[in-house]
Amino acid sequence: MKPARASYLLPAPALLMLTGVIALPALYVFYLSFTESSFGTETRFVGFANFAHIVSDGYFWTAFVNTFIVVNVIVYGELLLALAIALLFAGGVPFRKLMFSIMLMPYATSQVVAVIVWRYMLEPDVGIITQVLANLGLPALEWTLNRWHGLTIVSLVSIWLHLPFTFIILYSALISVPRELQEAAHVDGATSWQTFRYVIIPYILPAILVAMMFRFVFAFRMFAEVWLLTGGGPIRMTEVLATYLYREAFRYHNFGLASATGWLLLVATLIIASFYLFQMYRRTLKHDA
Amino acid sequence: MTRLKTVGLAALAFAALASQAWAQSKELNVIGHAVHQRAMGSGEANLTNPWQSATGTKVNWITFDIPALYERLMREASLGETTIDVAFLLNSQANENVFNLLEPLDELQKANPIEDMDDVFPGMVEAMKHDGKLYAIPFRHTPSGLHYNEEYFKERGIAGPPKTVEEMFEYAKKLTYTRADGTKVAGLIFTGNHPANIVDIARAWDGDFLTLKYELAMTRPPMIKAITALKGLFDAGAYPKNFMTLKSDDIDTWMQTGRAAMAVSTISKSKNYNDPKNSQFPGKLKVVNLPISAELAGKYQVAPAKVEFWSMVIPKNSKNKALAWDFIRHVMAKDSILKSALNGNGSVRSSVYERQEYSSQVPWAEVEQKVLKVARVPVPPLAKAPEAIDIFLEGYQAAILGMKSPQAAMDEVASRVKPLLPK
Structure with missing residues (x-):
C-alpha cells in the first residue's frame, strides 16, 4: 500500500531542522573553504588555494599522522578493554550496581573537568601519578617535553573518558547472546576459548562494528584531550587534526583554511564510516537476506 | 474600601513596582580578563556601584583568558548586532582589522568627555588611534x-x-x-x-x-x-x-x-x-x-x-553605545582610576603617582614608576x-x-x- 502524500509531511519538521542546523552550515563552510576570510576583512575567492596550502603544510601532516596513530590506539585499545570488562560483568561481579556506577562514572564527568583533573594528576613535579611512578622506581612520563609520551597520555585519557560508551554497547550485546547457543557449543565439546571465538564473537560482531564506527568518528574529532593537556606542544608535535583546525579558525582566524580542513576531516570520517557500514551490511543485513 | 478600589490600588502598586524593576533592569555586558573585574573591587567597595545605582544599570562581567577574550570580541563584533557593550583589548591586538569592527570614540568624547583626558599617558592613547580616530581608552598597564x-x-x-x-x-x-x-x-x-x-x-x-x-x-x-x-x-x-x-x-x-x-x-x-x-x-x-x-x-x-596595556572598546554593533560610553567615563574618572590602582591595577593616569594615598598604600609604587620610564611593549600591533x-x-x-x-x-x-x- 502506498503511503498517503500527507505522511511525507510528518518527518518534515525534523528534516527541516537537520537542514537548518547541519546541511546549510556545512554548505556555507564548503563555500568558505574556497575563500580567504577573517574578522574585519572582506571575504575573497581563492579557488583551491586553501586545500593546496593544507597539503603542503608540514603541521597538517604531523597532525594527520598523530590523529591516525592516536585514533587507532584509542579505538582498538578501548575495544579490547571494554570487551574484557563486559565479559567480566556478564559473568557476574560482586556489588553489581555499585560496580556499574563506577564503570559509567567517566561518561558522566564533564570532559573538560576530567582532562584538567588528569592534567593535575600527571603534573611533572607534584602530580600524584608522577609521585606514584617515582615511588615505584619507574621513570616519569615527560608528556610536556616528549611527543610520544604526550600522545600516550592523550590516548590513555581518551580511553578512560569513553570506555563506558564502548562497554555499555558490548555488555548489552553480550547479555543478549542466547544461553542455548553457548550450551550447545559446550555439548559439542567446544572449549571456553572456542565458544568465545566461534559463537560469542560472531554473534556480537554487529555491536562491535557499531561501537568501532562511532568511536572512530568521535576519536577523529578528538579535541579537548589534546588542547587542554599539551596544547599541541611541544613545538606542535602532539597536534591532531581537530586542534589544527581550531588553531586556524579560532587563534589565527583563517576561516577559509579552517573550513577546508573541516571538509577534509569530514571526507576522512565518511570514508571510515563507509567501511564499517559496508562491513555491517555484508555481515548482517545481506546475510539475513 | 470597595473591591474595585482595592483592585485599582493593587494594579497601581503592581505598575509602580514593575516600572521600578524595569528602570533597574538595564544591563551592561562587559567582557574582559579576571584582572579587570578584580581592579573594579568587590562587594560594597566596587567602584562601579555608584554608577550602577545612579543609572539603574546592572553590570554583567564575562571573563576569559587572553586569547579567548580576543576571539570572543572579534566574533561578537562581526555579527549584525551584539549584546557585548564594552570589551577589553590588549595593545598588541589593536590592529586595522580590529579597528574596523569598533566604534570610533572621538564624537562621544567631544559630546561627553572623560575627565582630564590629558592626564592619561599620551603614548598609550596615541597607540589606540587609527587613521586619526580614537578607538580605545587605555585602562590598565602591566609592566x-x-x-x-x-x-x-x-x-x-x-x-x-x-x-x-x-x-x-x-x-x-x-x-x-x-x-x-x-x-x-x-x-x-x-x-x-x-x-x-x-x-x-x-x-x-x-x-x-x-x-x-x-x-x-x-x-x-x-x-x-x-x-x-x-x-x-x-x-x-x-x-x-x-x-x-x-x-x-x-x-x-x-x-x-x-x-x-x-x-x-x-x-x-x-x-x-x-x-x-x-x-x-x-x-x-x-x-x-x-x-x-x-x-x-x-x-x-x-x-x-x-609593558602592555589594556584598553576599553565599544563594538560598532553594540546597541548600548551611550550607556557603554557612560560606563567608560565613570571607570576612567580620576577617583575611579585611583581606586582601581589601590586594587592592584596599573594606573594609566600619571597624576595617581603623585597622590599620597597611592604611594603610602601601594608598596610597589616606586618599582612601577622606575620601570615606566624605560619600559616598552613586547610585540607591536600586528594583524x-x-x-x-x-x-x-x-x-x-x-x-x-x-x-x-x-x-x-x-x-x-x-x-x-x-x-x-x-x-
Whole structure:
C-alpha cells in the first residue's frame, strides 16, 4: 500500500531542522573553504588555494599522522578493554550496581573537568601519578617535553573518558547472546576459548562494528584531550587534526583554511564510516537476506 | 474600601513596582580578563556601584583568558548586532582589522568627555588611534617585575634580590631545592604561552622579538643570550619541565603556594600574591625591578622590561553605545582610576603617582614608576600576531629542549615571521 502524500509531511519538521542546523552550515563552510576570510576583512575567492596550502603544510601532516596513530590506539585499545570488562560483568561481579556506577562514572564527568583533573594528576613535579611512578622506581612520563609520551597520555585519557560508551554497547550485546547457543557449543565439546571465538564473537560482531564506527568518528574529532593537556606542544608535535583546525579558525582566524580542513576531516570520517557500514551490511543485513 | 478600589490600588502598586524593576533592569555586558573585574573591587567597595545605582544599570562581567577574550570580541563584533557593550583589548591586538569592527570614540568624547583626558599617558592613547580616530581608552598597564619569596631567600642564605640578570640566573639555580616539608621549589618561572616574559629576560640586554618598526630583533645577540641563559637554567632543572604550558594563573598559584622562588610577572600582582586569603606567604612575596645585565649596568638603572596595556572598546554593533560610553567615563574618572590602582591595577593616569594615598598604600609604587620610564611593549600591533607568536614560541621551545641551537632556532623564526609583517 502506498503511503498517503500527507505522511511525507510528518518527518518534515525534523528534516527541516537537520537542514537548518547541519546541511546549510556545512554548505556555507564548503563555500568558505574556497575563500580567504577573517574578522574585519572582506571575504575573497581563492579557488583551491586553501586545500593546496593544507597539503603542503608540514603541521597538517604531523597532525594527520598523530590523529591516525592516536585514533587507532584509542579505538582498538578501548575495544579490547571494554570487551574484557563486559565479559567480566556478564559473568557476574560482586556489588553489581555499585560496580556499574563506577564503570559509567567517566561518561558522566564533564570532559573538560576530567582532562584538567588528569592534567593535575600527571603534573611533572607534584602530580600524584608522577609521585606514584617515582615511588615505584619507574621513570616519569615527560608528556610536556616528549611527543610520544604526550600522545600516550592523550590516548590513555581518551580511553578512560569513553570506555563506558564502548562497554555499555558490548555488555548489552553480550547479555543478549542466547544461553542455548553457548550450551550447545559446550555439548559439542567446544572449549571456553572456542565458544568465545566461534559463537560469542560472531554473534556480537554487529555491536562491535557499531561501537568501532562511532568511536572512530568521535576519536577523529578528538579535541579537548589534546588542547587542554599539551596544547599541541611541544613545538606542535602532539597536534591532531581537530586542534589544527581550531588553531586556524579560532587563534589565527583563517576561516577559509579552517573550513577546508573541516571538509577534509569530514571526507576522512565518511570514508571510515563507509567501511564499517559496508562491513555491517555484508555481515548482517545481506546475510539475513 | 470597595473591591474595585482595592483592585485599582493593587494594579497601581503592581505598575509602580514593575516600572521600578524595569528602570533597574538595564544591563551592561562587559567582557574582559579576571584582572579587570578584580581592579573594579568587590562587594560594597566596587567602584562601579555608584554608577550602577545612579543609572539603574546592572553590570554583567564575562571573563576569559587572553586569547579567548580576543576571539570572543572579534566574533561578537562581526555579527549584525551584539549584546557585548564594552570589551577589553590588549595593545598588541589593536590592529586595522580590529579597528574596523569598533566604534570610533572621538564624537562621544567631544559630546561627553572623560575627565582630564590629558592626564592619561599620551603614548598609550596615541597607540589606540587609527587613521586619526580614537578607538580605545587605555585602562590598565602591566609592566613586569621580579617577584621573589623572601623566606626562601633566607633559607638558601641569599641576602637580597639579584642586582644583575647574571645574578638572577645564579640565584635561580640555588633556589631550586626541596624544602624540609617536601615542597619542591622551582628557581624561576614565567608564562610560557606568550613571548612577553621571554622578551622581559632579553630586555636585560635591551633585546626584542620584534621592534616597534617591525625589525626582526629575535636573531640579534640580546635574545640569543637570553635564550642561551634560559636553556642553561632548564638543563640545571631550575626552569620547570612544563614551562611551555604555564599560564598567567599558574604563575600566580605557584608563587602563592610556594612552588617557585622567583617569578617574572606583572608588578601589581604583588597585591594578589600577598593576599592572606589566597597566599601561603602573605607579606613575604616581594617585588623588585627586573635586573639589567652586567654589560648594560651603566646604561640603564633597571631592565627596560615589557609593558602592555589594556584598553576599553565599544563594538560598532553594540546597541548600548551611550550607556557603554557612560560606563567608560565613570571607570576612567580620576577617583575611579585611583581606586582601581589601590586594587592592584596599573594606573594609566600619571597624576595617581603623585597622590599620597597611592604611594603610602601601594608598596610597589616606586618599582612601577622606575620601570615606566624605560619600559616598552613586547610585540607591536600586528594583524598576524597570533601566528608570529606561535612561531616564536616553537623556536624558543626547540632551543630550550636542545633540538636546535638558539641562533638556528631564531633564524628560522625570523624567516617564517617575515612574511607576516606589514608590507
